[in-house]
Structure formats: C-alpha cells, structure tokens
Amino acid sequence: MAGWSRPQRASAVLGGLGGDGVTRANAIAFTGGTNILELAGDGSAYATITGEMVAVSGGTDTLKLSGAGGVFDAADIDAGNGGQFKNFAAIEVASACTWVVKNFSSVNWGTFVTAPALAVQSGTLQLGNSSVNGGLMVSATVANGATLSNDPTGTHTGYIFGDITVEAGGHPAATVVANRSAISSGAGAIILHSGAVLDATLGASDSGNAVYYASTNLTLNITDNGAMGLGTYLVIQYDGTLAGSGLTIGTAPTDFEYTINTSIAGEVQLLVADGGLYWSGTTTGGSTSSVDGGTGTWSANGSTNWTNSGGTSHVAWSDGKNAVFAGAAGTVWVDTTRARSSPRASSSSPRVMRSRLIPRAMFSRWPVLRCSRW
Numbered sequence: 001m002a003g004w005s006r007p008q009r010a011s012a013v014l015g016g017l018g019g020d021g022v023t024r025a026n027a028i029a030f031t032g033g034t035n036i037l038e039l040a041g042d043g044s045a046y047a048t049i050t051g052e053m054v055a056v057s058g059g060t061d062t063l064k065l066s067g068a069g070g071v072f073d074a075a076d077i078d079a080g081n082g083g084q085f086k087n088f089a090a091i092e093v094a095s096a097c098t099w100v101v102k103n104f105s106s107v108n109w110g111t112f113v114t115a116p117a118l119a120v121q122s123g124t125l126q127l128g129n130s131s132v133n134g135g136l137m138v139s140a141t142v143a144n145g146a147t148l149s150n151d152p153t154g155t156h157t158g159y160i161f162g163d164i165t166v167e168a169g170g171h172p173a174a175t176v177v178a179n180r181s182a183i184s185s186g187a188g189a190i191i192l193h194s195g196a197v198l199d200a201t202l203g204a205s206d207s208g209n210a211v212y213y214a215s216t217n218l219t220l221n222i223t224d225n226g227a228m229g230l231g232t233y234l235v236i237q238y239d240g241t242l243a244g245s246g247l248t249i250g251t252a253p254t255d256f257e258y259t260i261n262t263s264i265a266g267e268v269q270l271l272v273a274d275g276g277l278y279w280s281g282t283t284t285g286g287s288t289s290s291v292d293g294g295t296g297t298w299s300a301n302g303s304t305n306w307t308n309s310g311g312t313s314h315v316a317w318s319d320g321k322n323a324v325f326a327g328a329a330g331t332v333w334v335d336t337t338r339a340r341s342s343p344r345a346s347s348s349s350p351r352v353m354r355s356r357l358i359p360r361a362m363f364s365r366w367p368v369l370r371c372s373r374w
Contacts, residue, residue, distance in 0.1 A: 027051030035061040037088070041070025043097065055087035063088040063116070069097030069123065074136055077105040077116075090116050091138065093146070095123035101134040104159070118160070120146040124173075127151075127158025127183070135159030139188065144169030147199075150182045154203070154225065157181055163188035168195030175201040176225065181237070189240075197221060197250065198235075205231025205272065220260075220270070222252035229272070230256070236268035257309055276322035277306040280314060281330060287312045293327025299335035 027049050028037065037053055039046040046067070055061035063085055065072060076084040077091075083105075093099055118125075118138040124147040128134030134151075139162035142148045148166075150158030154175040164185050166172055172192070174182035182200075192198065201223040220235065222228075235247075247260045247268060259271040281294030284304045290311045297303075304314040309324075317323075325332070 026054050029054040030056050030059075030061055032056065034059070036064055037061070037085075038064040038066055039070075039072070040067035041065065041095070041097075041099065043068040043070060045070050046072075049084065051084075053085050055085075055089070057087045059087065060089045061087065062090040062092050064092045064094060065099045065125075066094050067097075069095050069099045071100045071102060071129075073103055074101050074105040074134060075103040077136070088116050091118045091136070092121060093119070093123060093125045094121045098124040098126055100126045100129050101136060102129060102132050104133070104135045105137045117141070119143065120148055120170075122146050124149060127160070128156040129153075130155045133157055133159065135161060137161045139163045140165070142166045142170035142172065142196075145171075147171040147173050148183070149173035149199075150175060150177065152201070154178075154182070154201070158183045160185050161188070164190045166190075166192045166196040168193050169197065171197050171199050173199040173201075176203045190238075195219075198247075199223070200233075200235060200270075201225050202233055202270075203227040204229055205233055219248045219250040220252075221250040222258070222270075224253045228253065228256075230274060231272055232261075233270040233272065234267055235270045238266055238268075242268070254308075274322050275308065276324040277315070277318065278309055278311070279323065279325045279327070279332065280305050280307045280311065281328070283307075283314070285314050291324075291327040293325060293330060295330035295332070297333040297335060298323070301335070 028051075030037075033056075035055065037055070053063075055063075063077075077088075078084065078086045116138055118136060118140040120140065120142045122143070122145060126134070126149050127136070128151040130151055130153045133156045135158065138160060140148065140160050142165070144167055148158075148160075148164070148171070150156065150173075152173075152175050154177050157177050157180050160183075162185070164172070170193075172183060172190075176182055197219045199221045203225045204227045242262060246262075249258045249260070252258060255275050257273045257275045259273070261269040261271055278291045279296070279298070280292045281296040282305065283292045283294075291307060291309065292311065296305055298305075298317070300317055300319075302316045304316050306317055307314050
C-alpha cells in the first residue's frame with residue numbers, strides 16, 4: 001500500500017489471520033514513496049487496530065495525530081524493540097484539540113538515532129496524565145500556536161528524550177510537579193526561539209517545579225494553581241551558556257510583583273514579591289505611568305489614592321496589603337480608621353515612614369523546565 005490512510009474512530013482495521021489461526025498479517029503496510037498514516041481521534045480514542053502498522057523501512061513516512069484529539073500509548077511506537085507502529089520517520093500532531101501521550105516509546109538508548117522527529121503543528125500534545133508519566137524518544141518542534149505540555153494536574157512529568165525547539169508563538173506549558181521538573185529534555189537541548197511563550201502554572205515556591213534551557217527571547221505567562229506565594233522560583237535550569245535578550249513577563253496574577261534573575265549560572269529565576277499598594281497622594285485616577293507619591297491623607301473611606309508599581313491604575317486601600325511609599329516626598333496624614341498594614345518606604349519616600357524588614361522567602365530548587373545532557 002502506498003499513499004495516505006486515515007482510519008476513523010468508529011472503524012476497525014484488522015490484519016488477516018494465517019492458516020494456523022495464530023499468525024496475523026499486518027493491518028497496514030506501506031510500500032514505496034512518502035506515506036501518511038493519520039489517526040483521527042474523537043476526543044478519547046481512535047480507530048480499533050488489530051495488527052501492525054508498518055511504514056517503509058528507512059523511508060520518510062509520517063504518523064499523524066489529528067481530529068478531536070485522544071489518548072495515544074507511546075509504548076505502541078516501535079524502533080526495533082516491538083510495538084504496533086513500526087518504521088515511522090516522523091510524528092505530526094495537527095489538531096484543534098488535545099492529544100495525550102501516556103507511557104514511553106519502546107526505544108532503547110542504543111536506537112536513539114533512529115527515533116522519529118515530532119512536529120506539534122497545531123493543538124496541544126500533552127505528555128502524561130494524572131495517572132501516568134508520558135514521554136517520547138524524539139526530537140520535537142513546537143510550531144506557532146501549538147502547545148507542548150505536561151500533565152495539567154501537576155501529578156506527572158512530561159519527557160522528550162531529544163532536542164526540543166519552540167518556534168515563535170509556540171507554547172511549552174508547564175504545571176509544577178512536586179520534587180521534579182515539569183517538562184524534561186533528558187538527552188537534548190531545549191531551544192526557545194525569539195517570540196516563544198512559556199506558560200507556567202506555579203504553586204508554593206518550595207514545591208519543586210521547573211522548565212528548560214535556551215535562548216531567553218521569550219514571554220513567561222504565569223498561572224496560580226492556588227498555592228502560589230512569595231519566594232523564588234527556578235523557572236529554567238540549563239547547561240552551557242544562556243543567550244538572548246531576556247525573559248518578559250506576560251499575563252500573571254496581579255497580587256504579586258515579578259523580577260527575572262539570571263545572575264546565577266545555570267538558572268533563570270522568577271522572584272515573586274508582594275505587590276503591595278503604592279501611595280499616589282492626591283492622584284486618584286488615570287494612568288500616569290509612574291508612582292506619584294507626595295502629600296495626602298491615608299484613609300479607609302474609599303479614596304482611590306493607591307496605585308500599582310507602574311502607576312497605571314488607581315484603587316482604594318485594601319486591608320492586609322503592604323503600603324509602599326515612593327515617588328515625591330511629602331507628608332502623609334493617617335486617618336485613625338485606616339486598615340492595618342505593614343508600610344515600607346523607598347529612598348525617595350516621606351521621612352515619616354520606616355522601612356519594613358522582609359523575611360527571606362523559601363526557594364524552590366526544582367526548575368519548571370530542565371535540560372541536561374545525559
């Protein structure tokens with residue numbers, strides 16, 4: 001057989017039995033040319049296949065995962081050690097939904113060089129689920145708009161045992177896993193091109209998390225899993241040299257302020273601090289793009305003379321927040337009905353305020369993404 005085969009979810013593909021009633025013929029065997037075997041999922045599974053699916057040995061045939069997504073068992077991929085899908089040179093994910101890979105491809109370390117290439121062209125390829133890890137012995141590329149993720153419950157790590165290249169607009173999405181990296185490139189490099197977007201769902205800063213190696217011309221989107229707090233997160237761990245123009249914070253919870261630290265070799269850290277409320281004196285609205293400071297009355301009567309660190313929005317005082325005084329010096333009159341807080345001052349703050357001692361935060365030693373050469 002040559003060309004393209006696309007078994008549907010409701011269909012069954014069976015290789016015939018031999019005269020002994022035991023030996024089964026291949027379900028599909030490609031011959032010559034460049035061929036595509038497309039598995040169109042229905043959201044949970046694909047066609048029932050009995051027998052082996054054999055690509056051209058040494059050829060350029062592709063195993064394509066499409067449709068509405070589903071679950072694919074990586075142990076069914078063969079490169080010499082058994083498995084239902086044989087000799088495929090490439091795996092392609094092209095779906096508007098999510099394909100979940102469970103278990104590991106049955107390729108031993110000695111046959112790594114013959115492993116297929118993975119291209120996530122659209123949709124999401126999720127490595128592992130809440131029940132089991134997932135991994136592929138491949139070199140992977142994540143295209144613009146596509147996502148490569150681990151288990152979104154944060155129970156298991158996702159593994160790619162080869163290089164991972166994320167193109168501009170591609171998304172590696174990591175949800176923290178206790179005491180392990182979320183996504184790991186065990187035997188290869190992780191290359192994040194300029195414009196790549198790293199999505200990280202974070203928990204407590206000592207929970208054990210992480211991400212990768214790469215040039216850092218990319219954006220970091222942050223999601224709180226409910227346990228996120230103040231501290232230092234090891235977002236990217238790498239071997240070799242870090243290059244690029246830097247990591248930019250994209251969407252993130254507004255309760256915190258964020259700083260990227262690359263001063264420690266092999267690490268890209270996310271420092272999460274209390275966002276606090278910044279004193280804006282008599283400025284109670286608009287976007288000034290700065291913290292005005294100055295003279296005014298601090299009260300709990302709803303006056304919107306507090307802002308964020310960028311001076312882009314103004315709100316009323318909120319109980320439990322840290323009060324930060326910066327910008328122009330002045331006199332701050334404190335209404336005795338104001339909420340309790342911990343004030344802290346910058347070098348240009350009104351002299352009536354005293355700085356607050358900030359306890360050292362816990363440090364997560366597990367990166368969201370990890371890359372190392374084994």
